[in-house]
Amino acid sequence: MTVKIRQLKGVIVTMPTITDQMKQQAEPLWQASFNHPFIKELSTGQLPMEEFRYYLKQDRYYLQNFSTLHGKIADQIKDQSIKKFLYAGATGLNDSEKDVRTEFFQQLAITPAEIRQTPMAPNAYNYVSHMYHELYVGSPRRACAALLPCYWLYNDLGKQLINNGSPVKIYQEFIETYDSPEFTEATNTMISIVDQLGESAEPDEQKAMVTAFVRSSYYELHFWEMAYEEQKW
Numbered sequence: 159m160t161v162k163i164r165q166l167k168g169v170i171v172t173m174p175t176i177t178d179q180m181k182q183q184a185e186p187l188w189q190a191s192f193n194h195p196f197i198k199e200l201s202t203g204q205l206p207m208e209e210f211r212y213y214l215k216q217d218r219y220y221l222q223n224f225s226t227l228h229g230k231i232a233d234q235i236k237d238q239s240i241k242k243f244l245y246a247g248a249t250g251l252n253d254s255e256k257d258v259r260t261e262f263f264q265q266l267a268i269t270p271a272e273i274r275q276t277p278m279a280p281n282a283y284n285y286v287s288h289m290y291h292e293l294y295v296g297s298p299r300r301a302c303a304a305l306l307p308c309y310w311l312y313n314d315l316g317k318q319l320i321n322n323g324s325p326v327k328i329y330q331e332f333i334e335t336y337d338s339p340e341f342t343e344a345t346n347t348m349i350s351i352v353d354q355l356g357e358s359a360e361p362d363e364q365k366a367m368v369t370a371f372v373r374s375s376y377y378e379l380h381f382w383e384m385a386y387e388e389q390k391w
């Protein structure tokens with residue numbers, strides 16, 4: 159990622175941005191996501207459709223809360239352009255995902271009754287709870303850091319997976335969502351928002367932002383595992 163160059167007393171020093179540090183610390187978790195059987199089999203087409211259906215039903219909960227959180231964070235943020243981006247996220251404006259998901263639910267015949275009978279599973283619940291915790295016990299800055307892996311990891315995954323695609327149509331469509339130019343742009347905006355928020359934060363707050371990011375990366379990895387194992391309470 160980008161490296162900031164600063165001039166201190168005539169000496170040029172390069173400093174990793176906070177998002178560089180985040181990515182570096184979360185690297186093993188990200189690699190584990192890239193190598194997770196859910197992802198590998200999505201790409202080869204061998205992923206059982208039951209696991210993908212499970213993922214979609216749980217991700218529905220995640221996406222709903224993700225929107226809500228964008229709005230709640232935006233309410234507390236002062237910077238007008240960040241506020242605007244987050245409110246757009248809350249209403250699904252930078253979100254091509256919603257329409258795609260509605261189609262997926264139709265294609266896979268996931269009915270309202272089935273949705274009603276599916277409670278939120280432990281990892282989805284923990285992931286969402288972590289993000290609310292970062293906002294209400296932490297700060298809007300930490301909450302933004304907690305949201306970032308969602309954009310960034312999926313964008314990296316999309317860019318990697320698009321090279322080979324998937325022989326299964328719905329898996330191919332899923333991959334394409336995360337490689338689109340609009341989504342890449344939204345990801346880059348979110349990265350610069352977190353860098354901007356990190357720059358004005360105290361060192362302890364910066365550390366807490368990195369922790370929030372790493373924990374979300376942990377929950378991202380376990381989201382695949384949750385679906386692959388059909389995790390239950």
Ligand SMILES: Cc1ncc(C[n+]2csc(CCO)c2C)c(N)n1
Nearest residue numbers: 217220224252253255308309312381
């Ligand atoms: C567990 C989980 N993590 C990340 C995403 C991806 N995602 C969710 S909302 C959003 C922003 C705009 O669409 C993105 C990229 C997902 N679907 N599920």
